[in-house]
Amino acid sequence: xxxxxxxxxxxxxxxxxxxxxxxxxxxxxxIDNGSPCEHNPCQNGGVCKEDTKGDxxxxxxxxxxxxxxxxxxxxRLCENNPCHNNGTCHTLAGGxxxxxxxxxxxxxxxxxxxxxxCLSDPCQHGGTCIDGIxxxxxxxxxxxxxxxxxxxxxxxxCENNPCLNQGTCFDTYGSYTCECAExxxxxxxxxxxxxxxxxxxxxxxxCEDSVGSYxxxxxxxxxxINCEINxxxxxxxxxxxxxxxxxxxxxHQCVCKPGYAGIxxxxxxxxxxxxxxxxxxxxxxxxxxxxxxSCPPGYTGKVCQVxxxxxxxSPCQNGGTCIDGIxGYKCNCTADFMGANCELDYDVCxxxxxxxxxxxxxxxxxxxxxxxxxxxxxxxxxxxxxxxCLHAKCPDRKVCVDGINTYExxxxxxxxxxxxxxxxxxxxxSPCLHNxxxxxxxxxxxxNCPSGYTGKHCETDVNECNxxxxxxxxxxxxxxxxxxxxxxxxxxxxxxxxVDFDxCLSDPCxxxxxxxxxxxxxxxxxxxGYTGQDCGxxxxxCExxxxxxxxxxxDAIATFSCICPPGLTGRLCETNIDDCExSPCLHGxxCIDGIxxxxxxxxxxxxxxxxxxxxxxxxxxxxxSNGAMCKDLIKDYECECYLGYTGxxxxxxxxxxxxxxxxxxxxxxxxxxxxxxxxxxxxxxxxSIFKEPFSYDIANGYECVCVPGIVGLNxxxxxxxCExSPCLHGxxxxxxxxxxxxxxxxxxxxxxxxxxNECLRYNPCVNGICRDQRGPGYICDCPPLYGGMNCSVExxxxxxxxxxxxxxxxxxxxxxxx
Numbered sequence: 012x013x014x015x016x017x018x019x020x021x022x023x024x025x026x027x028x029x030x031x032x033x034x035x036x037x038x039x040x041x042i043d044n045g046s047p048c049e050h051n052p053c054q055n056g057g058v059c060k061e062d063t064k065g066d067x068x069x070x071x072x073x074x075x076x077x078x079x080x081x082x083x084x085x086x087r088l089c090e091n092n093p094c095h096n097n098g099t100c101h102t103l104a105g106g107x108x109x110x111x112x113x114x115x116x117x118x119x120x121x122x123x124x125x126x127x128x129c130l131s132d133p134c135q136h137g138g139t140c141i142d143g144i145x146x147x148x149x150x151x152x153x154x155x156x157x158x159x160x161x162x163x164x165x166x167x168x169c170e171n172n173p174c175l176n177q178g179t180c181f182d183t184y185g186s187y188t189c190e191c192a193e194x195x196x197x198x199x200x201x202x203x204x205x206x207x208x209x210x211x212x213x214x215x216x217x218c219e220d221s222v223g224s225y226x227x228x229x230x231x232x233x234x235x236i237n238c239e240i241n242x243x244x245x246x247x248x249x250x251x252x253x254x255x256x257x258x259x260x261x262x263h264q265c266v267c268k269p270g271y272a273g274i275x276x277x278x279x280x281x282x283x284x285x286x287x288x289x290x291x292x293x294x295x296x297x298x299x300x301x302x303x304x305s306c307p308p309g310y311t312g313k314v315c316q317v318x319x320x321x322x323x324x325s326p327c328q329n330g331g332t333c334i335d336g337i338x339g340y341k342c343n344c345t346a347d348f349m350g351a352n353c354e355l356d357y358d359v360c361x362x363x364x365x366x367x368x369x370x371x372x373x374x375x376x377x378x379x380x381x382x383x384x385x386x387x388x389x390x391x392x393x394x395x396x397x398x399x400c401l402h403a404k405c406p407d408r409k410v411c412v413d414g415i416n417t418y419e420x421x422x423x424x425x426x427x428x429x430x431x432x433x434x435x436x437x438x439x440x441s442p443c444l445h446n447x448x449x450x451x452x453x454x455x456x457x458x459n460c461p462s463g464y465t466g467k468h469c470e471t472d473v474n475e476c477n478x479x480x481x482x483x484x485x486x487x488x489x490x491x492x493x494x495x496x497x498x499x500x501x502x503x504x505x506x507x508x509x510v511d512f513d514x515c516l517s518d519p520c521x522x523x524x525x526x527x528x529x530x531x532x533x534x535x536x537x538x539x540g541y542t543g544q545d546c547g548x549x550x551x552x553c554e555x556x557x558x559x560x561x562x563x564x565x566d567a568i569a570t571f572s573c574i575c576p577p578g579l580t581g582r583l584c585e586t587n588i589d590d591c592e593x594s595p596c597l598h599g600x601x602c603i604d605g606i607x608x609x610x611x612x613x614x615x616x617x618x619x620x621x622x623x624x625x626x627x628x629x630x631x632x633x634x635x636s637n638g639a640m641c642k643d644l645i646k647d648y649e650c651e652c653y654l655g656y657t658g659x660x661x662x663x664x665x666x667x668x669x670x671x672x673x674x675x676x677x678x679x680x681x682x683x684x685x686x687x688x689x690x691x692x693x694x695x696x697x698x699s700i701f702k703e704p705f706s707y708d709i710a711n712g713y714e715c716v717c718v719p720g721i722v723g724l725n726x727x728x729x730x731x732x733c734e735x736s737p738c739l740h741g742x743x744x745x746x747x748x749x750x751x752x753x754x755x756x757x758x759x760x761x762x763x764x765x766x767x768n769e770c771l772r773y774n775p776c777v778n779g780i781c782r783d784q785r786g787p788g789y790i791c792d793c794p795p796l797y798g799g800m801n802c803s804v805e806x807x808x809x810x811x812x813x814x815x816x817x818x819x820x821x822x823x824x825x826x827x828x829x
Contacts, residue, residue, distance in 0.1 A: 013039050055081070116143075144544075232262070242261070245258045368393075369393030370383040444470050720749060729747060779797060
């Protein structure tokens with residue numbers, strides 16, 4: 012191959028001859044004369060194109076022909092109407108050129124370019140611009156909240172009053188928000204917030220929800236808004252000695268004090284600390300009356316149960332908020348203060364604003380600061396590195412390079428060494444980009460760049476579109492890395508947009524539309540549900556607002572669907588769902604259907620609540636009297652009476668005294684009337700009868716106040732006063748509350764203790780002297796010549812013994828009377 016692969020070798024007798032290709036010459040075709048297009052032999056704006064054989068051809072502009080485009084076409088320029096898109100062709104003077112008058116919306120030499128009205132970005136607020144012929148359409152969409160030609164109008168979603176139950180509507184971009192009245196919620200304030208859902212009623216209280224509030228119905232023994240208060244039944248109770256009252260739920264109990272054991276009133280002393288009564292680490296100190304607790308720091312109270320609130324002294328200054336802790340507190344300070352008690356003005360240096368190790372110094376106002384920078388930095392926050400090269404002096408040939416508080420003198424590009432005399436091999440570092448070839452030069456280098464690039468390092472892309480404005484015949488030239496690309500106008504293809512083609516081959520019609528090819532164009536026959544030049548626009552069947560009752564319309568292909576609000580159904584949301592179908596009302600409540608709601612009429616069921624699920628507490632008005640416990644029933648209640656009471660409400664006091672149980676004239680006192688007796692009795696007898704304070708536990712029964720001499724529960728026992736032998740000289744006869752003495756003869760008095768002196772009382776001895784005897788009887792000493800029982804018989808003298816039957820005759824005048 013002596014012709015260097017660039018020519019055809021022809022053999023002769025004694026030699027050979029090389030027939031060289033177009034761009035080569037020389038005996039052996041060794042000389043490359045460069046591209047035949049290098050000097051663009053094509054005339055009149057023709058484009059030179061080199062083929063693989065080294066030859067070239069000229070692509071002529073409209074109006075010129077010939078191998079070099081040297082011949083101008085001077086006739087019939089408008090015959091084939093080169094003007095596209097219904098443009099009008101006009102032959103200019105001389106007949107060698109023409110001009111197109113384009114329809115509105117088109118431009119270009121041949122009216123081949125559809126002006127893109129969307130380039131000015133006319134659609135606001137994120138709307139999508141769809142270019143048309145001499146027009147555009149803004150697709151605002153349903154989600155961005157705007158409408159209008161350019162999506163410039165904010166849709167006021169509040170116009171339809173979506174907020175229910177007096178909610179206030181606030182329009183937002185693409186939506187709205189409802190500010191609901193207290194107690195209501197939901198996107199449209201359609202929900203009554205159930206304040207009872209958080210179970211606010213404590214201690215078993217029943218919660219009754221209402222709009223924006225709730226009411227707690229407390230069990231007996233509790234009170235307060237949330238039934239949080241345990242009613243202290245001990246307030247009206249006095250317990251026996253060495254015991255104390257403990258409040259229970261709806262009752263009380265007397266228990267022995269700490270340090271005592273047993274059941275009141277029998278409380279005996281014991282180890283009061285054995286049960287470890289002191290809480291929170293308190294130490295128990297026993298003593299005779301119980302115990303004392305020595306509390307750790309931060310606690311107080313009888314058993315160290317109370318956490319001391321260190322915030323009560325308001326330690327946080329300057330508006331700080333105090334948060335109590337255990338034996339301490341924490342202050343949350345406002346923005347202008349800091350410190351444990353917010354006692355310090357806020358230090359702006361606290362955030363360390365000074366950079367590069369600068370020192371922050373607070374100014375007198377405490378609101379500003381300045382930075383003391385380390386050497387090499389300056390600026391308000393020491394953020395600026397000082398350029399020391401501004402005042403540095405480097406030796407000849409060296410260049411100053413700034414550092415931190417210093418600088419360095421370096422050699423210029425291409426040299427090194429102390430005196431910058433050593434040349435650097437630049438090409439060793441491959442400085443040429445994009446496969447450019449590096450060539451050494453004195454202290455420098457040059458890059459031979461490949462086609463499509465230029466610049467010192469071949470770093471700049473050559474814009475071929477600027478070099479030849481008509482490089483893309485029927486398209487737009489777009490430069491790219493190392494080359495360019497032609498974007499053809501509709502109807503043309505090819506690398507240079509020089510090939511006219513069937514526009515329907517690219518299937519331009521969307522959504523299964525049928526394409527009809529036309530000259531330099533096409534027509535799309537759209538399937539149902541679509542419209543537009545390329546059938547790319549989905550017809551919005553929702554524009555006629557077919558969905559009813561505030562439902563949301565969702566557009567689909569050639570149809571639509573309705574998203575119904577809760578409670579509605581049907582293709583157009585025209586049917587109200589019967590919310591009562593599931594029988595939500597309990598216990599015989601009457602269900603009343605609404606729109607996505609229902610209400611229960613609980614009248615005469617004994618129940619209440621949203622679903623008549625809550626048994627009405629017939630005990631809530633405390634109908635039971637005299638301490639009775641109320642038991643709630645269905646539409647009724649039952650009172651559990653203490654013994655001694657009866658009636659529906661235990662209002663009837665059973666009068667045990669009606670049957671006169673107290674014997675022997677005893678007085679009957681009803682125990683249920685103890686308070687009345689104690690408040691109206693002035694004697695000292697009652698305290699001995701009622702030995703303990705009144706309570707309903709002992710209200711049943713009676714007490715008998717017996718007359719003196721009578722005892723027993725019912726005064727049935729008569730005390731025998733004769734057992735003590737009160738009658739000294741007589742016979743005792745017992746009576747009711749007393750006794751009587753029947754005295755022996757000669758005695759008298761209450762107890763027959765008086766010996767009767769018959770001589771003084773009766774003076775029986777008429778003519779004699781009376782001498783009283785112990786007990787009954789007396790002796791009459793008669794004077795002479797008198798005798799008889801009482802010396803009343805005058806004697807004539809006794810000459811003989813007249814005493815018969817063994818009687819003794821006393822010669823003296825003595826008479827004895829029994």
